[in-house]
Amino acid sequence: MDESVVVSPDWLAANRDRPDIRPVDVRDAWEFDAIGHVPGAASIPFDSYRDDSDADRGTLPGADAFASLLSAAGIGPGDTLVAYDDTHGVFAARLYLTALEYGHDDVRLLNGDYSAWSREYETTTAATEFEATNYEPHPLDREESPLVGREAVEAARERDALLVDTRERDEFAEAHLPGAVRFDWREAVDDETRRLLSEGDLEGLLESHGITRDQDIVLYCNTARRISHTYVVLRALGYEDVAVYEGSLTEWIAMDGEIETGAS
Incomplete structure (x- = not known):
């Protein structure tokens, strides 16, 4: 399976010390804080990248709103995002598609979810602080967008x-x-x-x-x-x-x- 799209917990464990590897946890903030998370992960809850004004359809939040989330998480355009949830990847996949649509070059889905990671690897409840960036989105044009x-x-x-x-x-x-x-x-x-x-x-x-x-x-x-x-x-x-x-x-x-x- 293409590792530029989906990566295993083993891959993340072997690469997460690289400064450009950025795990992104899309569970609710209380789960991130109380249950634990992948060390070094940023918390970007699922509801934060859905359009609040279009809650019934759950459409994308808009390029600027999404860029603000990535900026607050200290993410830059050259970082490799590895999205995960604890629901077999379905919410994390939504972040994958959102980041792709707004022009992030390297985003991947963790094969498995938080439970799969925690069975084999270290977790933490420690807060991680990130220096904010000024992330600029580059939404795909109609011909490029899926x-x-x-x-x-x-x-x-x-x-x-x-x-x-x-x-x-x-x-x-x-x-x-x-x-x-x-x-x-x-x-x-x-x-x-x-x-x-x-x-x-x-x-x-x-x-x-x-x-x-x-x-x-x-x-x-x-x-x-x-x-x-x-x-x-x-x-x-x-x-x-x-x-x-x-x-x-x-x-x-x-x-x-x-x-x-x-x-x-």
Whole structure:
């Protein structure tokens, strides 16, 4: 699996003394303080990089707001961010996608989560102080960005792109985009180890759902959190033609988009 996208706890342990390696903990602040965290990690809670004015859809916070978070955490544009949570990586994947969208060159997901790290490596509750930076974001332009809007999804349907719904079966049965296939993001994670399945197992799993690397893929869920995890998985496997419908089903239904019902 591509280590420029996903890294193991072993990799982080071997590299975390490098000044450019910056673990980023996206759990709630109380978890960071009371339960513990990876030594040297910065706390950037998940709710802080969601748009407060658009809470229902959970859209991105805006480039300047995100840059302020990174500045306060002492992060510079040349740093390697390693995002983690304690929820199998789904919230950390959202930080991955957010940082990517705002032009951070090197951001990675910790394979596993805080629990996976703490089984093998040191944790701490000690506070870490960072010297603030003046982080300047460089948002991707439309051609570079993996994020797409409703019009692009309509165009994707016209060209028979593969729409992938990353939600649970009951949600899919209640409403989904016409023609979508369902791939629950949690299927990619081993519950016991809390890490992603092996590369071979992931490839086989995706193929069993009809998802292959030669396809034009558009991901959606409800509020763009779960698709972030699947996006990272596909990117780590080398899938190239993958788009993320940022508004997801919440926006689609609000704009009277056509839906289907029934289980996959």
